[in-house]
Amino acid sequence: MTQSILPNQFTEILAPNSETQIEIKNNAIRDFFQETLALTTRLFIQLKRRPSSLVAGVIQPFMWLILFGALFYQAPPSLFGNNLTYGQFLAPGIIIFTAFSGALNAGLPIMFDREFGFLNRLLVAPLASRFSIVAASTIYIISLSFIQTAVIITASAFIGAGLPRFGGLIAIALIVFLIVLGVTGLSLGFAFALPGHIELLAVIFVINLPLLFASTALAPLSFMAEWLQIIASLNPLTYAIEPIRYIYQNPHWNFVSIVMNTPWGNFNFVTVLSLLFIFDVVILLSIKPLLSRRFA
Amino acid sequence: MSDVITIKNLQKSYGDVKALKNISFSVKTGEIFGLLGPNGAGKTTTIRCLTTLAQPDSGEIFVGGISAITQPKQVRQKLGYVAQEVAIDKVLTGKELLKLQASLYHLPSFVAKKRIEQLLTLLGLEEYCDRQTGTYSGGIRKRLDLAAGLLHQPQVLVLDEPSVGLDIESRMIVWDFLRQLQQAGTTVLITSHYLEEIDALADRLAIIDQGEVIAEGSPSNLKDDLGGDRITLKIREFSSLEEAKTAQEKLSQLPFVENIIINQAQGNSLNLIVTPKSNPISKIEQTLTEINLPMFSITQSRPSLDDVYLAATGKNLIDAEIEASNRRDLKAEKKQAMK
Numbered sequence: 001m002t003q004s005i006l007p008n009q010f011t012e013i014l015a016p017n018s019e020t021q022i023e024i025k026n027n028a029i030r031d032f033f034q035e036t037l038a039l040t041t042r043l044f045i046q047l048k049r050r051p052s053s054l055v056a057g058v059i060q061p062f063m064w065l066i067l068f069g070a071l072f073y074q075a076p077p078s079l080f081g082n083n084l085t086y087g088q089f090l091a092p093g094i095i096i097f098t099a100f101s102g103a104l105n106a107g108l109p110i111m112f113d114r115e116f117g118f119l120n121r122l123l124v125a126p127l128a129s130r131f132s133i134v135a136a137s138t139i140y141i142i143s144l145s146f147i148q149t150a151v152i153i154t155a156s157a158f159i160g161a162g163l164p165r166f167g168g169l170i171a172i173a174l175i176v177f178l179i180v181l182g183v184t185g186l187s188l189g190f191a192f193a194l195p196g197h198i199e200l201l202a203v204i205f206v207i208n209l210p211l212l213f214a215s216t217a218l219a220p221l222s223f224m225a226e227w228l229q230i231i232a233s234l235n236p237l238t239y240a241i242e243p244i245r246y247i248y249q250n251p252h253w254n255f256v257s258i259v260m261n262t263p264w265g266n267f268n269f270v271t272v273l274s275l276l277f278i279f280d281v282v283i284l285l286s287i288k289p290l291l292s293r294r295f296a
Numbered sequence: 297m298s299d300v301i302t303i304k305n306l307q308k309s310y311g312d313v314k315a316l317k318n319i320s321f322s323v324k325t326g327e328i329f330g331l332l333g334p335n336g337a338g339k340t341t342t343i344r345c346l347t348t349l350a351q352p353d354s355g356e357i358f359v360g361g362i363s364a365i366t367q368p369k370q371v372r373q374k375l376g377y378v379a380q381e382v383a384i385d386k387v388l389t390g391k392e393l394l395k396l397q398a399s400l401y402h403l404p405s406f407v408a409k410k411r412i413e414q415l416l417t418l419l420g421l422e423e424y425c426d427r428q429t430g431t432y433s434g435g436i437r438k439r440l441d442l443a444a445g446l447l448h449q450p451q452v453l454v455l456d457e458p459s460v461g462l463d464i465e466s467r468m469i470v471w472d473f474l475r476q477l478q479q480a481g482t483t484v485l486i487t488s489h490y491l492e493e494i495d496a497l498a499d500r501l502a503i504i505d506q507g508e509v510i511a512e513g514s515p516s517n518l519k520d521d522l523g524g525d526r527i528t529l530k531i532r533e534f535s536s537l538e539e540a541k542t543a544q545e546k547l548s549q550l551p552f553v554e555n556i557i558i559n560q561a562q563g564n565s566l567n568l569i570v571t572p573k574s575n576p577i578s579k580i581e582q583t584l585t586e587i588n589l590p591m592f593s594i595t596q597s598r599p600s601l602d603d604v605y606l607a608a609t610g611k612n613l614i615d616a617e618i619e620a621s622n623r624r625d626l627k628a629e630k631k632q633a634m635k
Contacts, residue, residue: 010418010479010480011479011480011481012480013411014446014477014480014482015482016449016451016481016483017449017450034402038395038399038400042385045387045388046385117379117383120377121383125372125401126370126400126401127369127400
């Protein structure tokens with residue numbers, strides 16, 4: 001197997017770094033980008049060769065939209081305010097729920113990397129920061145969520161939910177980004193803290209649908225029992241759904257429009273975005289010690 | 297030669313289990329160093345501490361003078377690690393995996409490209425490198441893992457059980473490669489529970505048993521220190537302990553016999569240490585005839601590494617292995633390895 005290589009080349013190829021003097025300069029920021037890019041590339045190669053998760057991820061919200069839309073199809077339009085059909089009411093809920101579900105599953109590949117020992121390959125490497133693992137997952141999930149969101153927005157437009165203007169679409173992208181960042185962080189935290197994928201799946205299972213039902217994705221606050229109104233008004237999903245719903249219903253929204261009513265007051269667009277941002281910061285800060293402990 | 301790895305008084309517990317009681321050894325620059333011991337002796341835990349995957353409870357680890365405990369990132373740069381179970385992403389091709397690895401070690405892309413090509417050629421992987429690694433055989437995977445471990449030209453390549461699960465041909469390829477690597481100046485640290493692997497490769501070794509280093513030195517020194525030739529005697533294929541004891545008592549009176557151990561795990565066979573060149577076999581046979589005992593088999597040899605192990609622990613490596621496998625909680629170890 002080594003016929004094409006001369007003996008003196010062995011030394012050149014196999015000698016340790018100190019003897020061949022290949023200078024590797026340390027630049028933490030450039031290193032962080034390099035490793036994040038490499039890890040992200042890996043996730044996209046996986047997606048390209050195994051596209052089934054993306055296909056399912058596009059089909060599923062589409063089915064939610066059709067099935068839930070049909071479930072309350074005959075409900076009186078006055079019920080959801082502004083003469084909305086249920087389909088129009090539902091679209092923002094499905095956008096956020098889809099992004100949320102995708103982000104909640106972000107920890108699974110990391111968990112499998114742990115179980116198959118691939119994570120050790122990353123942990124023995126001199127990474128500039130092990131947060132590059134988190135960054136790569138986030139970039140990947142956000143890309144997927146944007147594809148899904150685009151499909152849902154297009155499909156919703158066809159079933160009569162209307163299409164927000166360009167500024168509205170940018171705002172929707174920002175909201176999707178904020179909710180995905182926080183929930184991806186949460187999921188990766190679980191992936192490092194829990195003992196195995198069975199436990200992780202159990203946690204995902206327990207969180208996923210209850211958070212959907214305890215939000216305003218499927219029904220407005222006014223439909224709910226009072227205790228559920230309080231829970232739904234604490235649920236980060238509600239804070240992502242309501243501004244998108246407002247954008248859908250009010251083409252002339254602005255940053256101080258009141259987009260959300262809760263038992264403890266009305267919030268404008270900027271406040272809601274700030275609360276989502278705080279949610280992200282709290283999650284990332286709270287998983288940091290967890291990651292550092294694993295990453296000691 | 298200076299020491300490239302120094303490990304001092306390493307201790308590590310997992311819950312109530314003391315995986316490492318007291319591990320100390322040092323590896324000299326440019327040598328192949330072997331950690332020998334049965335499965336479950338603490339070899340992998342030692343390697344996990346060295347490669348910064350685990351934090352020891354106490355003790356010191358230095359690689360090239362840098363502490364793996366306080367400056368793990370610098371130490372990671374100096375080490376290449378080839379784990380026991382090759383962890384590759386089955387969906388990636390070999391080349392893609394190497395590119396990923398090169399980026400994790402921050403090689404500039406022109407360096408990475410050259411290193412990848414060189415190592416693919418050197419390890420005979422060109423024809424496989426564009427296929428997904430899920431299609432590789434065990435030997436090819438191991439070679440890919442070797443390439444990955446060497447991309448950044450580490451000072452020390454650490455291999456955990458390099459030939460577990462390999463066929464003989466692949467094992468020989470790996471062994472030859474490790475010798476070439478040493479020739480080029482890279483220090484190699486391997487763990488193994490195969491005596492012949494350590495005997496064939498290692499310049500020096502440490503024997504680990506139940507979380508402690510029980511011997512350290514070169515294979516020939518360790519063997520010579522034992523002195524005497526070894527004789528394994530079986531009275532019957534499976535003798536009774538009583539018969540073995542009778543024979544032990546009688547044989548120990550022979551002038552050239554230095555020591556006799558009854559190995560209960562091997563059908564109560566007798567392990568004798570005898571003065572070299574004493575021509576003992578005929579005299580042993582004669583003695584047995586005198587006390588009306590038969591002889592099933594007898595072999596004489598120079599001391600082996602297994603004898604070194606036997607002398608230090610009172611059992612040979614295979615038996616220690618079986619004993620350890622009964623004691624081990626593989627599920628708990630797997631969990632530990634994931635952390």
